[in-house]
Amino acid sequence: MSILVEDCPRCGTQKIAFDVRGANCCGFIEAFNGGKIPEYEVYCVCRECHQTTIYICDSKDRGRDLSKIDWNMAFFQLTDMADIKRTVTPADLDVGEPPEFLPQNINDAFEEGAKCLAIGCFNAAGTMFRLCLDYATKDLLPDSSEEPNQKIRRSLGLRMKWLFDNNRLPEALRDLAECVKDDGNDGAHEGVLDKITAEDLEEFTYLLLERLYTEPQRLAEAKARREERKRSRP
Ligand SMILES: [Zn+2]
Structure with missing residues (x-):
């Protein structure tokens, strides 16, 4: 089982281990050179509160697809494979855009x-x-x-x-x-x-x-x- 050690945003416990349960490729971002970098959402469960946090990550090795890894059988930490960018929050929900040209x-x-x-x-x-x-x-x-x-x-x-x-x-x-x-x-x-x-x-x-x-x-x-x-x- 692969783990991640982070502060838990759900229960507030600091430097707690999360079990990494899976990764999903959720899209691509533009690289400086015009190429596309896959972005992943990684499902992690806190060992203290057993609640889930989803982390947005890039693969450290661009050629490696994080969604193809069997995280239950892995012996490395998530941070060995991925750069963690942030957690998914309510700000990621789809919200209505205002009309154009407003003050x-x-x-x-x-x-x-x-x-x-x-x-x-x-x-x-x-x-x-x-x-x-x-x-x-x-x-x-x-x-x-x-x-x-x-x-x-x-x-x-x-x-x-x-x-x-x-x-x-x-x-x-x-x-x-x-x-x-x-x-x-x-x-x-x-x-x-x-x-x-x-x-x-x-x-x-x-x-x-x-x-x-x-x-x-x-x-x-x-x-x-x-x-x-x-x-x-x-
Ligand atoms: Zn927690």
Whole structure:
């Protein structure tokens, strides 16, 4: 049985032996010379807590396929064969990408919301998507000397209703905005968002941000390309 000695991220025991149970080639990364280096995920069980950690590794000898080794019969340590890079974490989960061309603060908030959603932190996800909507809709309000009043300005739900009523948000999205209004500030304050509500909120946020930022930018780029073609015409 091959072993690995590492700190266990599951139980916190330091310098503990793990049994190496198997390796899987999970993909390839580009080398400097343009070649492809296989990357492996190695399944290791802690002898203290008996829980599993997956380590991402490269083969020390490029020609050697770690997934073909019978680790139960091996007499060497994992580190004799492989360079350990890191463990697999929830950050490796597939998460939704934000729409293109968002301002940096909205882009960051969306990415954080999508990560929270992927690991089942629905209230945290909801808070981040609402923050995106908050940033995006504040910019659409008229000068503070004009309508609407402060109460409407401060509340995301009321502000969005006002923006729809005054044609400053696309009417086609009004029905989908229910997920924002109904859950009001509850998501942030009472901790009641479930998976479906958080997903509704993510979808609505995505569509609204796409309308507000992505589409205008795409149109501007298409227009610029057309101008360019016009200029190069003989
Ligand atoms: Zn452990």
